[in-house]
Amino acid sequence: MLLSAALALSAMASCSQDDHVPAPAQTYVLVHGAWQAPYVWDEVRDQLVSKGHKVMLVELPGHGSDKTAPHLLSLDVYRDKVIESITSAGGPVILVGHSMGGMVVTHVAEKVPASIRKLIYIGAFVPTSGQALVEIADPGSQLGPNLVQSADQLTLDVKNEKLTDLFIPDGSQAAKDKVIAQYRAEPAIPFTNKVTVTSGAFGSVEKAYIKTLRDIVISPALQDQMIAAAGIKAVYEVNAGHSPFLSQPAAVADLFLKLGM
Template sequence: MKTFRLATLLVAVLLCALAACSDQKPAPEIPPTTFVLVHGAWQAPYVWQPVQQRLEQQHHKVIVVELPGHGSDLTPPQALTLNAYRDKVVAAIRAQPNNVVLVGHSLGGMVVTAVAESIPARITKLVYVGAFLPANGQSLLALAATDSTSQLGAALVPSADQLTLDIRPDRLVPVFIQDGSPAAQQLVAGNYRAEPAIPFTNPVTVTAANFGRVDKYYVHTALDNAVGLRLQQRMAAAAGIAKTYTLRSSHCPFLAVPDQLSEVLLALAR
């Protein structure tokens, strides 16, 4: 009899517990972040693949934009401007149903700045990775001229028509990815293309009403031989960026230290 009563009591307790659980609403799901990644000069979407893979493993959506005249895009260099780059990224963002975290590397920093000025309401966070960050009216060329530690300028070889810029083959790895694995260095060298020159000269217009309202972050690349750390710090300070990160990396952290860069981006998504 005691055994029967004990069993009855246990069943009653279990039923009450199940009823209580059924009253609890499931925790709301946090929607995945949409990242839009923009590569820099002399490169293409391939550089973002290790980071893209890590972000997607955490169920985020990743859009990697191929700038005109880079990768497989054969737009002639005389037809390219910074605005053409901007428009390609703007179109990619407008095609997404949600607002995005926009990330630019190197030259891509000029591009994402112009994008943020154009569609600030579509960008939740703007992230610069070893990137050029212009003030109003500045071009990449003007910013690069103030970089006393960069090794890039001495390695450049302009084409006869001044429409493209090459890098001396022996300087490509030392300037871009001196700390990368042999496989990563070969990836950069094997995918190399001459860079369209006109967008380097195009100034960016930014206003407090548009660009100024976007939440900004800077990821410094402390071992950078292309965009010197001191220039990076000056640009971030001039833009009023208070939240910065620093990676002990060359100019290509997505290939040299992809896990570390991915962790920074994942932290921003949280």
């Protein structure tokens, strides 16, 4: 009887101690979408870092301060840039892709599946094998009518007066001003590049999807369709427009932390 009681007390003490063990530190690699740049992740990064995690922000070529000419860009170029960051991390990472970045991280996961602990899509495209972004039809999107192609067909612009309405209708004025100030025309060629995925590589990576419920760039209906086609079972939601990391950074950081446990 005394032995049983002692064992029970020991087990309780062990459980109590385990309850206070913090989640292990993770490395998050965050990939922005089209017409944006690494700055969009700044507040989310700060919150993750404050919890003891490492965060790497990828600047896709032709975005942010990178001056690579549009005619030199492709989805392969984007993929290889992300793989550079993953390699420098020195271990499996949590890879996150937003919007067009979903095409990129899918391409990456097919190439280096063992380097990815978990793949997270947030308001992002998830292609089926052999599919290019331009081939993913979304009747619920309001983006298409507000795009303007350059004369040389190498870049795409979003009509200035519609930019924040599309990408961050629910954000603060400061966040909207940042989107406008950081805006650049988007390289067009990667939109036409196809992604090939296999069950043995991409299919082996654990995945989660965070739906953006008020999104008018990638509609919730299309998100549901892509989630089902990819067989993603871990599905979460944020009641935000297309850029929740700008409008609701705390909610996004909390979801990343939850998924990283």
